Amino acid sequence: MKYLKYISLVLITTLAFQSCKSDKKSKDDITEVYQCPMQCEGDKTYSEKGSCPICKMDLTLVENNSELVEDGGISEESIFNLTSIWHTEEGKAIQLKDLKGKTLVMVMIYTSCKAACPRLVADMRHIESQIPDEKTKNTQFVMVSIDPETDTPEKLKAFAKENLMDDIHWTFLQGSESGVREFANVLSVKYKEISPIDFSHSNIISVFNPQGELKHQQEGLGVDNKDTIETILQMTP
């Protein structure tokens, strides 16, 4: 009984320290950022007060710097450059960049699919189950419909419930036909409508880092999810 007390005490202290650590880290992230008021060097910022090397004006403190840094943080390869509008299973209209800040695990499916999709869904659930809870918080599992006509937000919501994928870290997206085609091309996913309710399509699960850059793709059905899981674990805080 005494041991148990000690163990729990140790656990609590380590937990407390851990949370301290993470607090500190986030504080460190928010540093003051200075920028030339004329933006002589574009978006270039300085971490200290001073004057612009080009126009010699005093650098000014950038307000809301965390957001600015994040905005500048989108690289050329980020999928957050896509501007198409999507509807979630909750009926909310979003852009992909609204998913920024979390590791994204994405797959393209359609809900009336009988052959491969259930296995893709199973793969996604298997991957999700291998991610510890504290990392799941920082991960978003996204199912993008390749059949936007049939897969309305209501239908996606029903599918989510039916497949026990209705938690907050699951998102289902309905796009426009052109948005879906564009997104598929970013993922190099191929698909074709072969009848009004049937598509053939590539089976690819893609992992993006919180900045929206493609880090890993897993192709095929029933393949080993190990690499995908490892990528997610590595990238997610």
Added chain:
Amino acid sequence: MKYHAFRILLALLVLQPMLFAQSKGMVSIKGNRYIPLYGRDSTVVEVKDFEMDIYPVTNAEYVAFVKKYPKWQKTKSIKLFVDDSYLSNWKNDLELKDSEKPDSPVTYVSWFAAKDYCECQGKRLPTVDEWEYVAMADETTKDARVKPSYNKQILAWYEAPRSNENSIGRTPKNAWGVHDLHGLVWEWTLDFNSVLITGESRKDVDKDSNLFCGSAAVNATDLMNYAAFMRYAIRGSLKAKYSMKNLGFRCVKDINLK
């Protein structure tokens, strides 16, 4: 009375172009059902009425486009949408190399760029089915695929080197009044990524019995149409950010039924 008839005739003549209003540089394509090489289940597909650019988009037109939309300039375009060879026959952001002709078809463009170009003109890229539908015409017949001369001529064109450096409009116009579908450059299509005959398709596509390798050939509807095979094969191997020397595009437009 005679005068009256003349007036009606005059009115008809004036109205006629309005009735059959066509966008500048485009021709109307009357839709129909046909069997493409690879259709839905390799059977009949339906193409609705639409308008198609008579010529592929030229270098000069693309210069005007990037002036208006700087995000598609060579150094400003982002890596998500273009690869390293994007506009590699250009001197800088706004000028072609001196060796390039303004009235040659624009090439070294990615699918994303081509799609945006068309959308900025209020148009779109043609689907594979639409493109193939118009491209099966020769100079006199709208479906010339059965003619040996049709296939022979296209293959001869495909063999000709450096055709991308030619000017637009040098090949005879087909029965629809469209130039250069064959004999100049390959062209992007809106849904090129619906062609599932990639090398990897054996493992990454669910209906894998449908469209790969040997079975692709068995499924195809017209085994003599080698030229079409080549087009579908190249579509299957493309990725949307790729740019190629001999790959350009043209736009189409839905016909608005007001």
